[in-house]
Amino acid sequence: MFQSHVQLIVSGTVLVVFSPTSKDHRTFFSTRSVTMSERNRNQLPNNLPQLQNLIKRDAESYREEFLQQYRHYQSNVEIFRLKPQQFSKSLDDLVMFLAQVAHAYPEDLADFPQELKDLLKQHSTVLDPSLRMTFCRALILLRNKSLISPTSLLELFFELFRCQDKLLRKTLFTHIVTDIKNINAKHKDNKLNTTLQNFMYTMLRDSNAVAAKQSLGVMVELYHRNVWNDAKTVNVIATACFSKVTKIMVAALKFFLGKDEEEENGSDSESEEEGPKVKDLMLRHTVTHKTRKRQKKLDKALKALKKHKKKKKAEPFNFSALHLLHDPQDFAEKLFKQLESSTERFEVRLMTMDLISRLIGLHQLILFNFYPFLQRFMQPHQREVTRILLCAAQASHTQIPPDILQQMLMTVANNFITERNSNEVMTVGLNAVREICARAPLGMSEDLLRDLAQYKNYRNKNVLMAARSLIQLYRQVNPALLHKKDRGKPTEASAEAKALQYGEVDAKDYVPGAEVLPEEQPEPEGEDDGWEEASCSDEDDDDSEGWVDVQHSSDEEQGEDTTAEGEKLTPEMAKRKAAAISQSRILTQEDLKLIRAKQISKEMEKAAPKGKGKKRKLIQIEDRDTGAELPSLSDIERIHKKPKSDKDTRLATVQAGREGREKFSSKKHKKNQRSSTTNKEKKKNKAFMMMKQKKQVRGKGKRSFRDKQIALRDSLLKRKKQA
Template sequence: MGRGILLTANLPQLQNLIKRDPDAYREEFQQQFNHFSSIRQLFQTNPDEQAQHFRELVTFISHVAQCYPKETASFPSQLAELLLESYSSLTPDTRKTLVQNLVMLRNKDVITSIELLRTLFPLLPRTTSSALRAFIRSTILSDIKTANMKSQNHKLNRAVQAMLFSMVESGMQDELIGDKGKLRAKANGPGPTGDTTSHNGSEAMWAVILTKELWRKGIWNDAKTVSIVSLGCFHPVMKVQSASIHFFLGGDEENQDIDDEGPEEISVKGVQHRHEINKKTRSGERKLRKQLVTAKKQRKKKGLPTTTNFPALQLLNDPQTFGEKLYDMLNRYDKRFSLPHKILIMNLLSRVMGSHQLCILGFYTYILKYLTYHQLNVPSILVALAQSVHELTPPDALTTVIRKIVNEFVHPGVGSEVIAAGINSVREICRRQPWAMEEDLLGDLIEYRKSRDKAVVTASRGLLQLYREVNPGMLKKRERGKDASMGIAGGKQPLPFGHTAGAAVDIEGLALLEDHFQALRQEEEGHVEEDEDDMKGWEMDSDSDDESSEEEGWINVDDENEDLVISDSEDEDMDAETKKQKLDELEEAEKRVSTLATTKILTPADFALLSELRIQAAQKAVEAGGGSRAKRKLATLEAQKSTHDVSLDNTFVSENDILGPKKKAKADYEERMASIAKGREGREKFGSQKGKRRKGETPGSTTNKEKARNKPIMMIMGSGKVRGKKKSSLREKQMKLRKHIEKAKKAHH
């Protein structure tokens, strides 16, 4: 009896003994488990009573739960129920203990990942401790990552995605308040987790954060993941909207998480803007450098994207409906949204329109009121406008927009930077839809190439060069250039709006890829046959005599056989007819229609290989005497290879494309000091270069008075000193003489 009391009073010792021999200590464990059940009922009514002993019992049972699976079958559900129903009344230590023991049960495979995540997900928006919240967040991410390590765990992924989708959908029925001014608290009663956290978007925010993290780590990359975040773009809470929109946009200003860990996210653009408008001081320079370094560390730690999330945009389900909803929300809540948030929505809408070639014509009417040069963040608005245009956009819808830009930005009453931004915006719009430009307006804009400002000249010349390529008929004859004039003379005309060059029959050069795959298959089959022949001939060769090998071996060639000619190159004997034949074979391979695209799904690696094969074929054509035509084709293919990296880069533009080249800004304190330090390189401190050169001749450099003695008389005749001597009075001459005498006496003594 004394031994049993000792064991039950010392839980760590009992835990160690149970792990060694579970059957021998089953009664002691059952006694402790019954004790836990009775304390749990008391603990639900009064959590402060026996809290320490309750935590010890929970930890003990969690450690030995795998030894008694039948007795502890209901134990994990009891912990989860206690956390979800009585979370607000538990002490922080008790919450932490319960969560840690649930994770321990998952690590011991007592419970499944789905059971654990169903408990942890509702705790994220309710947790006030940053340490516990970070632990729950890392546990969720690591558990999902481990489950998808070897292969995709579709069962777990579907269950987790359903939970995240319900978390985002929980507050979708609330009224949208907007983000102008201070947000008003709006409590709509308890949420699905039993408290009032759903009304402020905490659940939805955490669902978006976890989904973005799983996408960034490459754990999830399917369309269901994108649909969760796309639903968050229409959430009534602005913070959830902003975080969801930034998922598609990427960029520098990723929305700050609601987690309180670490310092506040630093906006690089905001810091640089304040530095430009504030007074330049040394302390300000130091603060700027420190903030930029901190921002760089934060970005490196979080691994935020810096470019548009192209795969997510392409995986959108029904992008036309998604774009129309974005426009309806933007138009309906125009007075509730702040300008930065409206620009975010404009950017996302424009990128969806550009990448999927959508026609949402109401957007061009809506954006007209923001096209003024004094509008805040107008470069971002112009970028959104240019990105939304594509070759299927009706020109009539863009003509009014171009007129508005020209009337507001391109006239003598504004600065050169504004004119350059306006012309660049028109150029980016017309690059995507050239038929939106009017002929008279184009002639006026091209005249700005005679301006004195470099940015305006560059913008106007860019517009001129664009129409020389796409539609030179709209230019005057003297402005078309040589190539465009020759093209018009030859009957080359641009296709009208809505017309295409013709249906695609085949991918150019695909026959080369088909021949390459066929050659690889034949080579593999040939290797197999050669291996079999080698194995058959091995025994025959091994039985041969040395004499036969000597007789049928090498033939000695004497120096007297002068008529024997040895050549390693077949190209030396190739005549013009053979070269022409090879060239014709290459051209036929290029023109032949291939059926590979109908039998195989081509991957990006296949297209990269196709590009290499076309370049190799073009090189062979040049070597075979293809002439200048083959050389031009080779140069074109090599240029296409260098610019083949991103096909969507031509769809999206940046603010630098709109603003154009900038003038060199006035040097700040740091730049001036750097220039001074560069000038002092290679010389001693406080020493002039002339003194350094004359160091071997004289102890130091000459003074200005000594320099004046060696000047020609005509150089000093007009100086103030010489002219003053002539005009000095008798009294001034006497005073100067007296001063000279006293100075000479002092020097003599």
């Protein structure tokens, strides 16, 4: 225990004199704590982060300090108005401080958001970039706290796209997309969406190309995220296709074509973030020690990954946007008029051609002048000629008069399918003719088809296969146009095939092939029990399965439909039975599978050769879909047999495989490059003359006893001869 008095001196002043053994030490510590709290409170005006933290804990206790900082902010704003282009560090800090604590004093800061918006509107172009970014971040913070209405803030941010600040545009773009997505997360806010869409429609016509491009990017991103996927958004984006600014027009064309746009606006698209894969997770689990806890973590990670994959957006390549256009005919005509007088580079004109052709094929539009326009580019030496041929196939449909398509097919045949061209050019021409005829069979004339069918025995396999695929198409569509020897053996499908005239529609009131299903047995009178119906349907299913097996039990009876009495069905009886079944029951997935198998058997029966040909042709018929909504470029460029590579091509492939590999070195390297080398490795780097003697000695030392005897004998004999 202390026996003497102690004097505490702080800054030269005696505060308390007491004895440690007395009770006066309590008074000392209480006085000291009060003194320290007052000192911290006096430091708060210069320490905004600490004041911000204290206000969030207890706002009412620090109201005076807040009002002091708010008055300081108002004085800084008045100074800022005199020189808005000058950066102010104190104003920058005070704006973020007030934005952080605005929720604690909503009455005092009621005019604070509007004041910031007015400052940005008046001085947005002359503001210092750092201070302008601070103002925008403060407004974003206030919007996240629901202290600002979204309409006025988003309109201001769209106007700020005019600023020459790429980082600012990126930040604003991210916030606009995220904010609109969050607003429409639970339910669609149609009033807000309509207001913003109308404002964006005016922004697309803005004189500032950067602001218009960013506004278009926001609408495209919201459409891809399924937030604004309505017809109004699509039609507003459609107006951007006629913009005088090339970048805006190209962005709108890419949206309708479904291509991935090169993001210049820094979008935080969810598709850009790729998480771990299932293979990586399983490998990580394999190489680690297996415990129950690790297994649970693996299961949880796999479940989260599966859930994330389900949330992935649909493929961007779809026709939903083209389906939502109000007037596709007028839109296509305006695009074609713009294309005819366009002076843009060839890639942009090609994109416009692609969009017009998709509109024509999808909506079956009539635009006669488009086909002669395409014929001007149908030359083998034309750049991107395969895409132009693809446009011709996309723009083909049954409502086009046959004479227009015949002229286009003759152009393709005369320019591509001639022996003066290479085999690849001929193959591309035949594939293009096949894709066009698959969508408009009446465009092919009998003389042209028979001429092209003669290439079925051509010396090149690519040309041969392309010609045979064209023959196979018309065997299904209109066998009468083919020569008799090219029609193949008659089948049920070819017998039922009917060549439709222009404008004729083959509308059936039944499901073709439904005659393969059994007819339902009539219900007994006075019994309405549902269990009985279920049992009857089960018996019918069993009978139908047995009937199918009987039908395909032998090659002789394959495809012969019979009635319940065992009589063979005629075509008229088969139609009546199919109509009765289609109208009396709802077809299940199993029924549709049986019908599909029946239709395939009609195409294969009595026509497919035995052995390999039968299997290959069956696969071709199942995979081939001539009624596809959109042809692909691979169908035009399909090459069955690649040409043999020349020496330069093979050498280039070898050189490409050597990239990143050390010359004449092994792939086995040391794990640690700084570790010492072995004696064996050191010997490899020594000169040959230094190692020559060692190798000879080492060789002698390894000789067997018998070898040494022979060597000694030879040495003695040699000496004896010399003596």
